[in-house]
Amino acid sequence: MLYREAGDFKTTYAKDQALIPIRQDRVMLYIAIALALLLPFVASDYFLGSIAIPVLIMVIAATGLNLLLGYCGQISLGSGAFMAAGAYMAYKCATAFPWLPMPVSIILAGLATAMIGIAFGLPAVRIKGFYLAVATLAAQFFLLWLFTHVPWFVNYTMSGVPTPPPATVLGVYVTGADAPNWAKYLFVLSFTAFLTWIAYNLVRSRIGRSWMAIRDMDIAAELIGIRPLWTKLTAFAISSFYCGVAGALWSFCFINTVEPTAFDINRSFQILFMVIIGGLGSILGSYFGAIFITLFPIFLNSAPAWLGLDIPGDIITHLEFMIFGAMIVFFLIVEPNGLARLWQLGKEKLRLWPFPH
Amino acid sequence: MAENLLTVENITLRFGGVKALTDVSFDILKGEIRAIIGPNGAGKSSMLNCINGFYHPQEGRITYKGQTRKQMRPYEAASQGIARTFQNIALFRGMSVLDNVMTGRVLKMKSSLLEQAFYFGRARSEEISHRSKVEEVIDFLEINAIRKTPVGRLPYGLQKRVELARALAAEPELLLLDEPMAGMNVEEKEDMSRFILNVNAEFGTTIALIEHDMGVVMDLSDRVVVLNYGEKLADGTPDVVRSNQAVIDAYLGASH
Amino acid sequence: MEFLSDFFVAPIMEMVDAPEFLAEVIIAGLMSGVMYSLVGLGFVLIFKASGIFNFAQGVMVLFAALNFVGLMDSGVHPIIAFIATVVIMTVLAMAIERVVLRRLVNQNQLILFMSTIGIAFFLEGFGELIWGGNVRPLDIGIPDDVVFIANGTILIQEADLFAGATAALLVTILALGFRYTAVGRALRAVADDHQAALSIGIPLNNIWVIVWAVAGFVALVAGIMWGTKLGVQFSISIVALKALPVLILGGFTSIPGAIIGGLIIGAGEKVAEVYWGSLFGGAIEEWFAYIVALLFLLFRPQGLFGEKIIDRV
Structure with missing residues (x-):
């Protein structure tokens, strides 16, 4: 009985529809936020820069794909390309309008990516399911080609791989080589937190219900008065917005270059795996997925050393492929709601524990 | 005399060479419960699909709330107050x-x-x-x-x-029910009949329903239209339809 | 203006000026098209029989080729290696049916599709874990001379001719098998209507194993052809992805569609690359097929030969 909702009565619909209706969950959220804010004081620079930042950025991308795939039921294999679009657009914005505050440039890059997402989502009007996989693969290959073959996107930089311009927020560098990891971390964290909140709002509003209706039975949704075109395209737009912001942050706050290889088709699959393993149709699941998929390879690389084994790197890479592949199949068969569902089951257990009978 | 809510005139619907509906006309009055009956494959669901714009008939006209159209569009139908349920649950x-x-x-x-x-x-x-x-x-x-x-x-x-x-949450003016009681036991059927009658009585919702259980149809509906092989066979009050020879033939098999 | 002339006029002039060169380009394109067709064929077989869009088909090509070349490199005679690989692909089909498909019956298509992505990753890791991730040259004695046709003006690789002939033979065998054998009839029945096929006693699970095994066999042939040309390597599975746009063009349920779609895409992208590529900065082969598919999805989603889909409520 560690976890309980009994006794937590609601007297108005407003309270029942609050973001987090159960008091204990609210308390847990406050604790999580406090921990996230305290992290820079306790964690090592390596942890902040090489684990916390990429995980938080991938949470954004995974949330974006989850809105599209988990909530609206439209698949995309082009998330990586949309991240690339965000990175290049942010670079163009930040260099063309240096006076714009960096957060604004990143949001603008997200909006530009949303437009691109709509363009590639258009076929969804007439097709469904895996057909879309091909349309979004077109985005993946075409966009990456575009950014590498049209020098305008990199301001005609000779190397073709420009460095994001340094920028400050509240007098502290948050992008560029001089930015300290704790500042980049807090910058990324604020985006992640904000976009998570937006995502929760969307899925509990009309648009979220419309997405799920389209996902579960598009014909019935249409006959109820949900416009499939508008609904699917908003999902594409918002999903691409999330991926675009994530891509901009990846380039600006993590790898510190704007380069296409960071956003190739493997990135798209990585994001897809985060969503499937984390949990289709669960925002919290995007967190679990991003954490798991980012940390597991690190674990796999260091585990043999802990055990005193010497396994060559390429074998570990092959193992990683096998394990991820097997996990995808496993979760789709056993628990399509992913780690998020396991979390929920855990809570249900805690509701009874320690008196399960 | 109550006013007309919906009139379908000379509806013909074809899928390729197959005619699903041939020259069907009938009307639905405001506030009534109108049943559409007929053997399997008679075109009943197709008729509902035409009314709320999911299928587009090749010929004929649909007049709804005084507005005449060649065909409905699903979004238009929904926003004009037509709601429906489905033969196979579409939740x-x-x-x-x-x-x-x-x-x-x-x-x-x-x-x-x-x-x-x-x-x-x-x-x-x-x-x-x-x-x-x-x-x-x-x-x-x-x-x-x-x-x-x-x-x-x-x-x-x-x-x-x-x-x-x-469907009710949309506060519809016209409610289309496609076999609302299919696969139910007697108790569930009674519940559902009660709800349908209550909806009609309390909200004044006009209802068009497809149903196979003749007992239910005769009890619930004000008027019945009978389809057979995509054509209209009979139209009228339950009593009139029940005594119509063509209907009896269609249901029991003609004895010539 | 200059761009328009470069785009519309100059390439056509080039083609008219040197028709032999154009013919060579088209033939080279058709030959890579044959490869796309072979991969596409595997997709269509599985899609027809089980409604599954098998993303792993491309990796199956790699996996089959890896096994074949791996066995050959360890001194096994090519014919034995071939038979052994066919057995491996059949075992794989059985494993996939038992472990994955059987448990996902009646799931929606998207879930099935994503699970094949999982299979693809697993197979890729598995194949390379056993045989290593290096490029392996493959030589089974296919002649690699060139021949000249049309009075010596057009040059063709013999290996390409061989690949084309093999593909044609394979398609013929499959088509005949579909039409005249009991298994073929059962396959067509299943493709038409799962429920009905099941109800007259066609064992669905066996059919699935058979189709996946046949698709594995087709993958092996494609893998050998491809491996001879490029060496057996990881990138095969990426190139094989181009079979997806091919299917959009040809329609997911049509075997001739897959063949013709593959040839069109293969020739089309070569011609586009050679005559228009430089105008856009090169390497447009990477996306040409996909953009063509995208346009098809927008304007003719059922493809050239697919059937129109009617929704029912």
Whole structure:
């Protein structure tokens, strides 16, 4: 009985529809936020820069794909390309309008990516399911080609791989080589937190219900008065917005270059795996997925050393492929709601524990 | 004499070379319960699909609320107050009962995407005001206890009821019910009949329903139209239809 | 203006000026098209029989080729290696049916599709874990001379001719098998209507194993052809992805569609690359097929030969 909702009565619909209706969950959220804010004081620079930042950025991308795939039921294999679009657009914005505050440039890059997402989502009007996989693969290959073959996107930089311009927020560098990891971390964290909140709002509003209706039975949704075109395209737009912001942050706050290889088709699959393993149709699941998929390879690389084994790197890479592949199949068969569902089951257990009978 | 809510005239619907409906005409009066009956494959569901714009008939006209169209569009039909349920349950399986019924009100909600993203202004007030409307429907159909259950976990009879709730949440003027009692036991059928009559009586909703159980049809409906092989066989009050020789032949097999 | 002339006029002039060169380009394109067709064929077989869009088909090509070349490199005679690989692909089909498909019956298509992505990753890791991730040259004695046709003006690789002939033979065998054998009839029945096929006693699970095994066999042939040309390497599975746009063009349910779609895409992208590529900065082969598919999805989603889909409620 560690976890309980009994006794937590609601007297108005407003309270029942609050973001987090159960008091204990609210308390847990406050604790999580406090921990996230305290992290820079306790964690090592390596942890902040090489684990916390990429995980938080991938949470954004995974949330974006989850809105599209988990909530609206439209698949995309082009998330990586949309991240690339965000990175290049942010670079163009930040260099063309240096006076714009960096957060604004990143949001603008997200909006530009949303437009691109709509363009590639258009076929969804007439097709469904895996057909879309091909349309979004077109985005993946075409966009990456575009950014590498049209020098305008990199301001005609000779190397073709420009460095994001340094920028400050509240007098502290948050992008560029001089930015300290704790500042980049807090910058990324604020985006992640904000976009998570937006995502929760969307899925509990009309648009979220419309997405799920389209996902579960598009014909019935249409006959109820949900416009499939508008609904699917908003999902594409918002999903691409999330991926675009994530891509901009990846380039600006993590790898510190704007380069296409960071956003190739493997990135798209990585994001897809985060969503499937984390949990289709669960925002919290995007967190679990991003954490798991980012940390597991690190674990796999260091585990043999802990055990005193010497396994060559390429074998570990092959193992990683096998394990991820097997996990995808496993979760789709056993628990399509992913780690998020396991979390929920855990809570249900805690509701009874320690008196399960 | 009550006024006409819907008139279909000379509807012909073809799929490739197959004629699903041939030159069918009938009308639905405001406030009545109109049954469409006929053997399997008679074109009953196709008729409903034409009325709410899912199928587009090649010939004929549909007049709804005084406006004549060659064919309906689904969005148009829904926004003009036509709601329906389906022969095979068409609920959103991954969503809770409450969310399913809330989708029924999608056309009545006006908040912008931005308001929804930030959950402020109209987005917030709408969620609350429409929730209380939806709760009225949930009370009316006696599904309070299951409002937060995912519909995929509900038994068949309850799913049918949730589907009716979703249609009612739209506060329709014309409610199309495609075999609302198919596959139900006697008790569930009685419940459903009671709900249909109550909806008609309390909200004044006009109802067109397809049903195979003749007892139910004769009890519930004000007028009946009979289809057979895509053509209209008879039209009139239950008594008239019951004594029509062509109808008897179609149902029992002609004895020549 | 200059761009328009470069785009519309100059390439056409080039083609008219040197028709032999154009013919060579088209033939080279057709030959890579044959490869796309072979991969596409595997997709269509599985899609027809089980409604599954098998993303792993491309990796199956790699996996089959890896096994074949791996066995050959360890001194096994090519014919034995071939038979052994066919057995491996059949075992794989059985494993996939038992472990994955059987448990996902009646799931929606998207879930099935994503699970094949999982299979693809697993197979890729598995194949390379056993045989290593290096490029392996493959030589089974296919002649690699060139021949000249049309009075010596057009040059063709013999290996390409061989690949084309093999593909044609394979398609013929499959088509005949579909038409005249009991298994073929059962396959067509299943493709038409799962429920009905099941109800007259066609064992669905066996059919699935058979189709996946046949698709594995087709993958092996494609893998050998491809491996001879490029060496057996990881990138095969990426190139094989181009079979997806091919299917959009040809329609997911049509075997001739897959063949013709593959040839069109293969020739089309070569011609586009050679005559228009430089105008856009090169390497447009990477996306040409996909953009063509995208346009098809927008304007003719059923493809050239697919059937129109009618929704029912």
